[in-house]
Amino acid sequence: MRKSKEVPLTVLAALALFVTGCHETPESRNCVDEQGRIVPDTNCQAYSSTGAHYHYLYGGASGGHVGDAVVGGSATPSSSSGVSRGGFGGGSGGEGGGE
Amino acid sequence: MRRHTIAPRKHWQATVARTGLTCHTLDDGTPYWDESAYWEFSAAEVDRLEAATAQIQEMALAAGDHILDHNRLEEMKIPSAAAARIRETWNSEPPALYGRLDLAYDGRQIKLLEYNADTPTALVEAAVTQWYWLEDCFPKADQFNSLHEKLVAKWQDLLPYLQQPVYFGHDGSEEDFLTVSYLRDTAQQAGHKTVPIAMHDLGWETAGARFVDLDCKPIQSLFKLYPWEWLLGEEFGPHALESIGAVNWMEPIWKMMWSNKALLAILWELYPNHELLLPAYLDGSRNLQDYVKKPLYGREGEGVTVFRNWVAEEGDTEEGVACVYQKLASLAVEEGNTAVIGSWLVDGEPAGMGIRESSGTISNNTSRFVPHLFR
Numbered sequence: 001m002r003k004s005k006e007v008p009l010t011v012l013a014a015l016a017l018f019v020t021g022c023h024e025t026p027e028s029r030n031c032v033d034e035q036g037r038i039v040p041d042t043n044c045q046a047y048s049s050t051g052a053h054y055h056y057l058y059g060g061a062s063g064g065h066v067g068d069a070v071v072g073g074s075a076t077p078s079s080s081s082g083v084s085r086g087g088f089g090g091g092s093g094g095e096g097g098g099e
Numbered sequence: 100m101r102r103h104t105i106a107p108r109k110h111w112q113a114t115v116a117r118t119g120l121t122c123h124t125l126d127d128g129t130p131y132w133d134e135s136a137y138w139e140f141s142a143a144e145v146d147r148l149e150a151a152t153a154q155i156q157e158m159a160l161a162a163g164d165h166i167l168d169h170n171r172l173e174e175m176k177i178p179s180a181a182a183a184r185i186r187e188t189w190n191s192e193p194p195a196l197y198g199r200l201d202l203a204y205d206g207r208q209i210k211l212l213e214y215n216a217d218t219p220t221a222l223v224e225a226a227v228t229q230w231y232w233l234e235d236c237f238p239k240a241d242q243f244n245s246l247h248e249k250l251v252a253k254w255q256d257l258l259p260y261l262q263q264p265v266y267f268g269h270d271g272s273e274e275d276f277l278t279v280s281y282l283r284d285t286a287q288q289a290g291h292k293t294v295p296i297a298m299h300d301l302g303w304e305t306a307g308a309r310f311v312d313l314d315c316k317p318i319q320s321l322f323k324l325y326p327w328e329w330l331l332g333e334e335f336g337p338h339a340l341e342s343i344g345a346v347n348w349m350e351p352i353w354k355m356m357w358s359n360k361a362l363l364a365i366l367w368e369l370y371p372n373h374e375l376l377l378p379a380y381l382d383g384s385r386n387l388q389d390y391v392k393k394p395l396y397g398r399e400g401e402g403v404t405v406f407r408n409w410v411a412e413e414g415d416t417e418e419g420v421a422c423v424y425q426k427l428a429s430l431a432v433e434e435g436n437t438a439v440i441g442s443w444l445v446d447g448e449p450a451g452m453g454i455r456e457s458s459g460t461i462s463n464n465t466s467r468f469v470p471h472l473f474r
Contacts, residue, residue: 089299
């Protein structure tokens with residue numbers, strides 16, 4: 001017998017944990033759709049299997065509710081807090097780093 | 100080894116999605132997880148594959164020593180800035196989790212095709228999806244697959260060595276996201292606290308000279324499904340090098356020696372005519388008539404060209420990149436399906452296998468995953 005004795009079915013539970021994320025960030029950010037409208041953060045924290053593309057906008061102005069458009073903002077966080085981001089993640093062109 | 104065709108389970112898509120494999124179908128609508136067939140092995144064949152995997156791992160360890168003792172990183176096109184850190188981590192042995200050997204096996208000879216040592220995927224399929232398939236379809240048969248147990252056990256071993264939480268960095272594809280989610284799951288089952296983070300969200304705090312998460316908390320343990328050659332080529336590459344030691348990067352940077360396809364030529368040099376190796380060279384195809392040209396940093400079949408009778412027959416040649424020239428292997432082919440065995444190692448020990456099928460000779464990211472069993 002070489003197979004695992006059991007494989008507890010918690011993969012989906014682990015996937016669900018992705019939605020817990022962090023709520024306080026050094027800079028305000030909103031998860032937006034391709035039109036720049038606010039969508040729930042879960043869309044940016046999990047891979048979208050529907051083919052829709054979501055991303056965070058850092059800064060900018062909006063009503064702050066789902067469906068509101070964000071005016072301004074940047075796709076990469078600013079380094080105002082002495083922290084710069086976006087220094088990784090340019091390599092894959094969306095294909096991912098696994099093989 | 101023998102390929103059987105079989106009726107897929109009713110509602111197989113929903114069934115495999117429930118156990119985590121949501122990317123079961125390719126963009127063209129054909130199955131990626133393909134349970135319309137399975138491969139059957141004998142226990143003796145699995146014994147051979149397991150022993151071959153362990154033996155190749157031994158040879159890879161010797162090759163690592165050789166590469167450093169004989170200063171061969173430059174020849175492998177590994178950036179010189181990484182050399183000191185590779186040497187240091189090779190000796191200090193920080194945590195390393197897993198890897199996957201791609202093997203050619205035609206029922207007679209086993210040959211190493213390459214070692215995906217840094218960022219292997221197709222793990223959920225191998226560890227979970229095919230395990231549940233076996234439970235459903237052939238509960239009395241066995242499977243070469245103790246991946247889940249071994250991953251959880253390895254994470255348990257690492258509990259004293261890793262600062263909590265352990266961050267899991269991912270980027271891009273759904274496949275990578277699933278792999279990272281599953282590895283998080285195994286780490287959590289072992290007692291680790293885990294946090295996912297997109298690679299582009301990793302922050303560098305200048306004042307503290309440290310990596311931080313989105314809450315500006317320092318990151319000290321980071322599993323990244325993102326190859327070292329990409330990390331080093333990007334803006335934060337120098338910070339990654341600087342942080343080694345303060346951050347436990349998994350896989351460690353020395354894995355650049357094994358995931359680089361120059362390893363294949365170095366192994367052949369160290370173990371000429373070894374039964375588990377194919378002739379492979381860095382300086383050209385030499386005396387090979389049927390061979391495969393692979394970029395040293397190629398990924399998922401990209402840039403791979405198959406030559407038969409010295410003529411390029413399949414694949415795309417990438418000009419101007421360093422390559423290894425490896426003799427064409429004899430692969431298992433049934434009904435037009437070419438099978439490659441992905442033989443997994445966890446903590447350096449054989450841990451199971453997954454089989455990918457392609458219509459041509461080159462495996463790539465659309466090669467179908469077909470389950471296996473043995474009796």
